[in-house]
Amino acid sequence: MDLVRHLGYFLVVTEELHFGNAAARLGMAQPPLSQRIRRLEEELGVRLFERSSRRVALTEAGRLLVPEAREIVARVERMRDLMSDLARGDAAVVRAGVPADLGAAVLAALIAGFRDRRPDVRLSLTEMGTAAQVGALLEGRLDVGLLRHPVAANGLAYGPVLVRHPGVLLAEDDELTAWATVHLGDLAGRDLVLFPRDAEPGLYDDTLASCRRGGFVPTEIVCTDRLEFALGLVLSGTAVAFGAPAEVPGVVWRPLAGAPLAWRCSPAWRTEPGPYVRDFTTVAVQVLKESAGMVDEGVPPAPRVTPRPATGFLA
Amino acid sequence: MKPGINPGINPVERVFRSAGVTGWLHAVDIDDGREVGLRADEPVVLASVFKVPLLLELQRQAERGLFDLTERVGVPAGDRTGGGTGLAAMLDDATLSLRDLAYLMMAVSDNTAADVLLARVGREAVNALLDGLGLTATRVVQNCREMLTSLWVDAGVADQSAVTQACTDPEVVARLSALDPAVGNRSTPREMTRLLAMIWRDEAAGAASCAAIRRLMALQVWPHRLASGFPFDDVAVSGKTGTLPTLRNEVGVVEYPDGGRYAVAVFTRSFGTAQNQPRADAAIGAAARMAIDQLRTHI
Numbered sequence: 001m002d003l004v005r006h007l008g009y010f011l012v013v014t015e016e017l018h019f020g021n022a023a024a025r026l027g028m029a030q031p032p033l034s035q036r037i038r039r040l041e042e043e044l045g046v047r048l049f050e051r052s053s054r055r056v057a058l059t060e061a062g063r064l065l066v067p068e069a070r071e072i073v074a075r076v077e078r079m080r081d082l083m084s085d086l087a088r089g090d091a092a093v094v095r096a097g098v099p100a101d102l103g104a105a106v107l108a109a110l111i112a113g114f115r116d117r118r119p120d121v122r123l124s125l126t127e128m129g130t131a132a133q134v135g136a137l138l139e140g141r142l143d144v145g146l147l148r149h150p151v152a153a154n155g156l157a158y159g160p161v162l163v164r165h166p167g168v169l170l171a172e173d174d175e176l177t178a179w180a181t182v183h184l185g186d187l188a189g190r191d192l193v194l195f196p197r198d199a200e201p202g203l204y205d206d207t208l209a210s211c212r213r214g215g216f217v218p219t220e221i222v223c224t225d226r227l228e229f230a231l232g233l234v235l236s237g238t239a240v241a242f243g244a245p246a247e248v249p250g251v252v253w254r255p256l257a258g259a260p261l262a263w264r265c266s267p268a269w270r271t272e273p274g275p276y277v278r279d280f281t282t283v284a285v286q287v288l289k290e291s292a293g294m295v296d297e298g299v300p301p302a303p304r305v306t307p308r309p310a311t312g313f314l315a
Numbered sequence: 316m317k318p319g320i321n322p323g324i325n326p327v328e329r330v331f332r333s334a335g336v337t338g339w340l341h342a343v344d345i346d347d348g349r350e351v352g353l354r355a356d357e358p359v360v361l362a363s364v365f366k367v368p369l370l371l372e373l374q375r376q377a378e379r380g381l382f383d384l385t386e387r388v389g390v391p392a393g394d395r396t397g398g399g400t401g402l403a404a405m406l407d408d409a410t411l412s413l414r415d416l417a418y419l420m421m422a423v424s425d426n427t428a429a430d431v432l433l434a435r436v437g438r439e440a441v442n443a444l445l446d447g448l449g450l451t452a453t454r455v456v457q458n459c460r461e462m463l464t465s466l467w468v469d470a471g472v473a474d475q476s477a478v479t480q481a482c483t484d485p486e487v488v489a490r491l492s493a494l495d496p497a498v499g500n501r502s503t504p505r506e507m508t509r510l511l512a513m514i515w516r517d518e519a520a521g522a523a524s525c526a527a528i529r530r531l532m533a534l535q536v537w538p539h540r541l542a543s544g545f546p547f548d549d550v551a552v553s554g555k556t557g558t559l560p561t562l563r564n565e566v567g568v569v570e571y572p573d574g575g576r577y578a579v580a581v582f583t584r585s586f587g588t589a590q591n592q593p594r595a596d597a598a599i600g601a602a603a604r605m606a607i608d609q610l611r612t613h614i
Contacts, residue, residue: 178326180612183547215547257611258549258572304572306551309422310538 094276097145129199159267184214191239192218334598341504342606362557374524401425426459453502507580544600
């Protein structure tokens with residue numbers, strides 16, 4: 001028997017838990033599907049489904065088989081894709097999504113680092129926000145991505161979490177440039193230029209929540225994922241931005257006191273990593289640490305509020 | 316920036332000048348010793364800041380078993396030192412423990428409480444303690460009642476309400492001996508930050524006593540001086556103010572969420588003689604933040 005193909009039938013039945021629906025999805029009649037499942041059960045020597053007139057349920061053996069079968073089917077599919085690429089004369093490719101604000105130097109280091117590690121594999125990069133990367137990873141349009149946390153997605157696995165603490169970019173004539181470190185609360189009354197919520201919903205909400213906790217409620221929020229546009233607004237004194245130091249005349253960077261913002265990211269892939277995902281992850285983690293100022297996430301400090309008698313409750 | 320103020324001068328000096336005060340300041344990183352100062356070794360009038368060394372001696376005598384800080388002390392209504400807060404403003408006989416008197420002395424700068432405690436520990440004991448800590452420019456020679464009485468005498472008035480009025484007159488202010496550091500309770504900004512650093516490092520007394528002092532300094536109610544420079548939820552400010560006509564002082568410790576802690580002592584004397592000096596109050600916070608910001612540039 002073709003074990004892999006039979007495992008494929010089995011997986012469709014486990015998803016539908018209905019032989020008629022599963023057969024329709026597979027474009028076949030129900031009796032041959034039932035027959036193939038029985039042959040698989042004979043081959044493995046166990047019952048995979050409890051069948052009654054009303055319902056189909058997985059047995060314990062069936063439940064144990066599901067992850068194993070998924071892995072085998074996915075690996076065989078990948079192997080076929082890889083071989084067919086080679087047969088067509090295409091080089092092997094790993095498709096990776098990266099955030100828009102990674103910066104030219106980091107991007108170049110990422111590509112160079114991957115080329116050094118796997119000269120035989122082409123790295124295909126796409127600029128994408130976290131929300132788009134999650135969709136593309138789950139649909140198989142990307143092999144690996146770099147996601148910003150917090151992110152809620154089932155079916156993805158994550159590499160190491162890296163963190164960086166952005167500072168604030170100010171126009172050089174902003175009075176706050178007198179300080180060596182700026183508190184979030186000092187920014188009160190200013191506009192903020194930030195990445196779009198559509199692209200980074202988790203990090204956007206998280207960043208604004210931290211700002212409010214720190215006493216900074218931006219008068220207006222301008223969203224852009226174009227660094228040049230953001231720097232233009234900062235340069236004109238229209239808004240402030242969070243990020244790494246920018247080598248732009250007229251823009252001054254200051255650290256935020258107490259590092260109140262923590263921007264986390266990690267490589268992510270479908271539950272079954274593709275053949276070059278680990279290579280990409282290794283290179284990406286190294287490059288982000290060396291070129292993008294990111295560090296392994298330690299234990300994040302709990303936000304603290306120090307009590308003061310004059311602002312105590314009912315004072 | 317205000318016109319007429321040289322941008323090249325020390326930024327801390329600029330804060331003082333903008334507020335119309337002469338300022339003395341010292342700030343030090345409690346853990347690495349980096350420091351910023353402005354006239355940091357000149358003698359300054361402590362006013363109520365003397366309550367910090369008094370509290371330290373109270374704790375140390377209790378450590379030696381000379382008394383129990385829970386001992387209750389009667390403070391009769393007829394024998395109160397003046398001042399606008401605490402027992403001075405209360406109308407009836409009171410009985411409080413020594414440590415609760417210390418709380419009132421530190422939280423609202425209660426002058427009656429301070430005089431009760433100073434009478435208990437003795438001025439010479441406070442000065443012997445200061446000698447032992449190497450703080451020889453710091454002296455406690457007067458209690459609160461003597462300080463206030465000197466104002467009445469020098470101003471030529473008969474009571475507290477009249478002295479408040481008289482002390483807004485520049486000619487009266489010019490002859491107040493209470494404003495002369497050679498006469499009354501005195502120190503230097505640097506000695507005050509050394510004292511605070513020793514309290515914060517548990518070196519000035521036993522660890523429990525130092526913790527008790529830190530607790531009381533964090534319970535001070537005033538938001539308008541040192542704390543006004545640090546309006547941030549994650550920054551802790553502990554302090555003790557001092558006030559006399561034209562003098563606005565505060566010494567304290569500012570603690571950052573990253574563990575940085577800084578002792579700072581700010582003493583000001585305003586050119587104006589108004590009783591209300593909000594710009595001088597705020598300048599204490601602004602100058603302290605400016606100094607601590609300089610200490611944090613390496614972070």
